Amino acid sequence: GESVGLHLPTLSVQEGDNSIINCAYSNSASDYFIWYKQESGKGPQFIIDIRSNMDKRQGQRVTVLLNKTVKHLSLQIAATQPGDSAVYFCAENKESNDYKLSFGAGTTVTVRA
Amino acid sequence: NAGVTQTPKFRVLKTGQSMTLLCAQDMNHEYMYWYRQDPGMGLRLIHYSVGEGTTAKGEVPDGYNVSRLKKQNFLLGLESAAPSQTSVYFCASSVGQYTYNEQFFGPGTRLTVL
Numbered sequence: 001g002e003s004v005g006l007h008l009p010t011l012s013v014q015e016g017d018n019s020i021i022n023c024a025y026s027n028s029a030s031d032y033f034i035w036y037k038q039e040s041g042k043g044p045q046f047i048i049d050i051r052s053n054m055d056k057r058q059g060q061r062v063t064v065l066l067n068k069t070v071k072h073l074s075l076q077i078a079a080t081q082p083g084d085s086a087v088y089f090c091a092e093n094k095e096s097n098d099y100k101l102s103f104g105a106g107t108t109v110t111v112r113a
Numbered sequence: 114n115a116g117v118t119q120t121p122k123f124r125v126l127k128t129g130q131s132m133t134l135l136c137a138q139d140m141n142h143e144y145m146y147w148y149r150q151d152p153g154m155g156l157r158l159i160h161y162s163v164g165e166g167t168t169a170k171g172e173v174p175d176g177y178n179v180s181r182l183k184k185q186n187f188l189l190g191l192e193s194a195a196p197s198q199t200s201v202y203f204c205a206s207s208v209g210q211y212t213y214n215e216q217f218f219g220p221g222t223r224l225t226v227l
Contacts, residue, residue: 042220101158103155105154
């Protein structure tokens, strides 16, 4: 079926190291892939998106990579900080579905001091 | 700007009771959404609206109704609450066409149905 999911439910990272959060998707017809961050007790917050015809996109301390051959999406966070501790969700949408977001289950990132 | 606000923050209902969750946004956004989030899961879309006076079904619409009488407000109703509707409910909004990826979320409403 059409779904977006994450490889690992939890990730522990040392402060200052780079984090890599992975996501596998099955719907090759998606137009966009998006990453959201959710801190404890708060609503999700948009991080970055990437159009399906791109391989890489960079933001502030974050990079999203899209590998359409293996249907894999990743979010890289440089120099991970304590404030990066959160649950990270990948999502996808497509024009033919009114661009409604379909979320994966999430990866909980814990930053160790 | 307050962004997206949700009322109430917490609510406990008995099975069969009804209630309305209110979402308000002050960003003049066209699109608004209601999601539910269950433990260990991502968000699932209940209903959404692409403009004042319009609503559409999402992934899990059964047992819920919505209304968008004013552009800034999006109401989610439960006519007869069931324990399966125990969840955290999030409202979101986005500017509209071409900016649908960046949705702005409210703080959530934690609903327990006994």
